[in-house]
Amino acid sequence: MLITYVLLSPTFGMHQYTADLANRRPSVDGPNPDGPGLQPATRVVTTANAPRDRYAAGVELVTPLTTHGTGFSREGLDITAYRRVLAAIARPQPATPDRRILHFTGVHAWNVPLVYALRRRGLPVVHTLHDLDPHRGVRFAGAIRLWNRLIIRSGAHIIVHGRCYRDRLIAAGLAPDRVTFVPLLHGFWGHEAEVGLAALEAQEDPAHTRAQPPVALFFGRIEEYKGIDTLLAAWEQLEQRRGAAGSSDTAEARLVIAGRVAPGVALPALPRGVELRDRRIADAEGIELFRQASVLVLPYRDGTQSALPAVAYRFGLPVIVATSGALAEYVAPGKTGWVVPPGDTPALASALAEALAAPNHLHEMGIAGRLWYHQMRAQEKAALDRLYQQLIGH
Numbered sequence: 411m412l413i414t415y416v417l418l419s420p421t422f423g424m425h426q427y428t429a430d431l432a433n434r435r436p437s438v439d440g441p442n443p444d445g446p447g448l449q450p451a452t453r454v455v456t457t458a459n460a461p462r463d464r465y466a467a468g469v470e471l472v473t474p475l476t477t478h479g480t481g482f483s484r485e486g487l488d489i490t491a492y493r494r495v496l497a498a499i500a501r502p503q504p505a506t507p508d509r510r511i512l513h514f515t516g517v518h519a520w521n522v523p524l525v526y527a528l529r530r531r532g533l534p535v536v537h538t539l540h541d542l543d544p545h546r547g548v549r550f551a552g553a554i555r556l557w558n559r560l561i562i563r564s565g566a567h568i569i570v571h572g573r574c575y576r577d578r579l580i581a582a583g584l585a586p587d588r589v590t591f592v593p594l595l596h597g598f599w600g601h602e603a604e605v606g607l608a609a610l611e612a613q614e615d616p617a618h619t620r621a622q623p624p625v626a627l628f629f630g631r632i633e634e635y636k637g638i639d640t641l642l643a644a645w646e647q648l649e650q651r652r653g654a655a656g657s658s659d660t661a662e663a664r665l666v667i668a669g670r671v672a673p674g675v676a677l678p679a680l681p682r683g684v685e686l687r688d689r690r691i692a693d694a695e696g697i698e699l700f701r702q703a704s705v706l707v708l709p710y711r712d713g714t715q716s717a718l719p720a721v722a723y724r725f726g727l728p729v730i731v732a733t734s735g736a737l738a739e740y741v742a743p744g745k746t747g748w749v750v751p752p753g754d755t756p757a758l759a760s761a762l763a764e765a766l767a768a769p770n771h772l773h774e775m776g777i778a779g780r781l782w783y784h785q786m787r788a789q790e791k792a793a794l795d796r797l798y799q800q801l802i803g804h
Contacts, residue, residue, distance in 0.1 A: 411509045411802060415454045416499055416524070417516045419480045422461060424516030427538075427717070428454060429464035430596035431515065433604070434791070437468030455498050463600040474498040481519030482550040492520055496527060511536060511798050514566070522557060525564045534801035535566040538592075542575050543735070545635040545712050567801065571715045572736020592793050593740070593786040595720040598629075599693035607697060620702055623662035624766045627703035627727075629696065629718060632671045632688075637709035637732060637752060639678065641665075644709075644758035646681040651763065663766045665707075668699055700725040704772055705765040710734045711752045719747075720786065723779030728772055730761045746779040 413435055417428045435452040453470035454460075457477040465471060474494040479485060499512060512528055513536040514521050525535050539558060544551040562568060562584060570576050571594040579589050597604065626645075632638050645665050668687045671677065680686060691699070700706075706722040706729045714735035722729045729747035731737040732754075741747040748761040765772060 411451065411511065411798065413452050413511050413513060413798065414499060415452070415456075416512060416514045416521070417454065417456045417460070418475070418477055418495065418518035418520060419516055420457050420459050420461075420477060421480065421516060424540075425456075425461050425464050426598060427540075427594070427596050428456075428515040429466075429469075429601065431513070431794075432469045433466040433601060437466070455495065461600070463602065466601045472498050477518075480517045480550070482553050486519045492523070495520065496524060499524065500528060500531060500533070509802050510534070511801055514538065516540070517554065517557070519553075519557065522560045522564070525561060525566050529565050535564070536569060536797065536801070537561050537564075537566040538569040538571075539575075540571065541714050542570070542578070543712070543714055545633075545714070567797065569797075572739055574736050574739065575714070590793055590797055592790055593720065594715050594717045595783070595786055595790055596717045597721055597724070598696055598717075603693040603697065620704055623664065624704035624769065624772075625702060626663065626665045626762060626766065627699055627706050628665070628667045628669070628708075629691070629699065629706065630669045630716075632667070632669050632675055632677070634672075634675055635710060635712050637711045638667070638675075640711075640753055640755055640758060641667075641707060641709045642678055642681060642684065643755045644762060645684060647755060647759040648762050649682055651759070663704075666699065666703070668696070700727060703727055704769070705730060705747075705762075707758075707762070708732065708737060709750075709752070709758055710737060713737065715740070720783055723776075723783040726773075726776035726780050728765065728775035728779060730758070730765065732758075742778070742782070746775055746782055 415428050415432055417424055432452050432454055437452055453472055454465065455472045457475060458473040459476055460471060462471065475491040477485060511534055514525065515538050521537065525537060528535050539561065542558060544554045562579065568579065568589045569592050570589065571592065573591050576589050576591045580586050628638065628641060663683060665684045666687065667684065668691050670690050671688050700721060706718060706727050708716055708718060708729065708731045710732050712734055715737060719729045719731065719740040723746065729741060730750065731741055731747065732750055732752035734752045738749045741749050743749050748765065750757040750761050
C-alpha cells in the first residue's frame with residue numbers, strides 16, 4: 411500500500427500533524443519495479459519550503475511547487491502550478507496501481523478541485539478537516555466554511571478530531587461510514603527530537619522530579635481566541651486569594667506563558683509570578699518546559715481541538731481546558747485534569763488553585779494521562795489502518 415499525504419501550505423502546525431502520520435507508517439513496500447532499491451510506502455506531496463526536519467529520512471517528499479499560504483490569495487491563481495501538483499499526486503505507481511490512498515492533511519484552496527479530479531479518476535481520497543468552525547481572527551473564515559462544505563460533498567472520506575464533530579456531520583446528513591473520528595496526538599518537535607525523546611522515555615522514571623515550586627504552563631502562539639486574558643485574570647484572582655488567606659501552599663507557584671505573541675494581541679500587565687517567553691520556542695526548550703511543569707492550561711474561547719493535551723499526557727502532565735470545541739473530550743475530569751467554561755475567570759482560578767496545591771494528586775493524574783495517551787495512540791493506529799484497508803477494498 412502506498413499512502414500519499416498531501417499538504418500544500420507551509421503552515422507549521424499542519425506539517426507537525428502530517429509528519430506524525432507519515433513518520434509512523436512503513437517507509438517501504440517491497441521491491442521497486444522501476445529500478446534498484448525498495449518501493450516507497452509513504453510519500454508527501456508538499457511545498458518546497460516544508461520543514462524537512464519534521465519528517466523521517468525514509469519519508470519521500472515530492473515538492474512540485476513553493477507556496478506561502480493556503481491558496482486563498484493571488485498565489486492560488488497559478489494554474490500551471492496546480493497542474494504540476496495534480497500530476498505529482500496522481501503519478502502512476504506501477505507496483506501499487508490498486509493499492510493507493512491519497513490523504514489530504516491540511517487546508518489549501520486547491521484541495522477542492524484536486525479532490526474532485528482525483529475522485530473522477532477512481533482514486534480513494536481521505537481528507538482531514540481540522541476546523542469545522544474557524545476560530546476568531548482567522549483569515550478567510552468565510553471562504554474556509556464554504557471550502558469545508560465542498561470538501562464534505564466531494565465524496566472523500568472525512569477525518570475529524572472530535573466525536574462531537576463526527577456526530578454533527580452525521581446529523582447534517584453525512585453517511586456514518588464516510589466520517590471517522592481520530593484523536594489528535596502529534597507533538598511539536600522534529601523527528602530527531604522524537605527519536606531522542608523515545609529513548610529518554612524508555613529510561614526515565616515517569617515519576618521524575620518536577621520543578622518546585624509548582625509551575626502552570628501555557629504553551630503555543632498567543633492568539634486572541636486562546637483566552638490568555640482570562641488566564642491572566644484568573645492568575646491575578648489566585649494571587650489575591652492567596653494573599654487574603656495567608657496561604658503558603660502555592661505562594662511561590664509560577665505561570666509560564668511560552669509562545670510568540672501574535673500581531674494585534676495586546677497583553678495586560680503581567681501579575682506577580684508570571685513569566686512571558688515571547689518567542690518561538692525551540693524543540694529542546696519546549697520539551698524541557700513540559701518535563702518540568704506541573705499542569706498545562708488551555709483556556710481557549712473558541713478553539714476546535716488541540717494536540718497539546720496529548721503532549722501533556724505523554725509527559726505525565728495533567729491539563730486544565732475550557733469546554734471549547736472538542737477539547738473537553740480529551741479530559742477525564744478529576745482523573746486527567748479539569749474542565750472549566752470558556753471565559754469563566756473564577757472557575758479557572760479555582761482549578762488552578764486546586765491543581766497547584768495538590769502535587770500528589772497531580773502525579774496520580776499524570777499517570778492516568780500517560781495511560782490515556784498510549785491507549786489513544788493504539789486507537790489512532792487501529793482506526794487509520796482499518797480505514798485505509800477499507801478504502802482499497804481489503
